[in-house]
Amino acid sequence: MLRRVYVCLLFCCSLLGGHNVVAQFGSDLGKQAVSTLAWQDISSHYTNNETMASIGLTTDGRVYTWGANMYHTIQANRNGTTATLANSYQVTPYHVRVPGNETATxxxxxxxxxxxxxxxxxxxxxxxxxxxxxxxxxxxxxxxVAGWTLGVPTSYADT
Known part of the structure; x- marks a missing residue:
């Protein structure tokens, strides 16, 4: 509990100073990292800091995922902060193509x-x-499902 309070305090102090060590706000990149995506629907799950994940649907029908990429469930490439398979993260929204040019709702x-x-x-x-x-x-x-592949969306219809 004390560790969480300490981490929260450090994060708040970094916001007050306008500078952070991992460039979440883009200040270290030369321009602000402000998303131009307009969201229609977002679903997130948080169990702890190592397992949070989100999926979002934009107003123009594109699907994005981000957060814990454990076992490459977001995408097959590892964009992690650690060398272990179980603890990799997709820190920016990753565009997921919906099969068959379907429109997500x-x-x-x-x-x-x-x-x-x-x-x-x-x-x-x-x-x-x-x-x-x-x-x-x-x-x-x-x-x-035979042939289930991690990291690739698969389409199934209830017929």
Whole structure:
């Protein structure tokens, strides 16, 4: 608990000084890092600082994910802050292409808790034609599908 208070205090002090060591606000990059994305829907899950993840839908129908990229559930490339597979992060929104040129209408993220893939993400988007696209660790949330690939959205229709 004391550690969280200390970290929070350090973060607040960095905001007051207008300078931070990891350039979240772009001040160290020469220009402000202000997002031009307009969000229609965002779903986030927070268990702890190492497992938070989000998925967002923009007003023009694009889907983005960011946060904990545990076991490459956001994308196959490792953009992490550590060398371990379980603790990599996507620190900026990563554009996810929805299969079949479908238009996403709703997005959600779930975090799996327990067993081998503890705190790993599964992302979902519902399309305008009623198809459900899902990617991530799965753990049986959308059934056991032969050839399931992590980091790639797959589309399934309820027929």
């Amino acid at each position: 709703k997005v959600r993220v779930l975090i799996y808790e327990g067993a081998t893939y503890n705190y790993a993400n599964t992302f979902f988007c519902l399309t305008s034609t009623g198809k459900l696209c899902a990617w991530g660790i799965n753990t049986g949330l959308v059934g056991t």
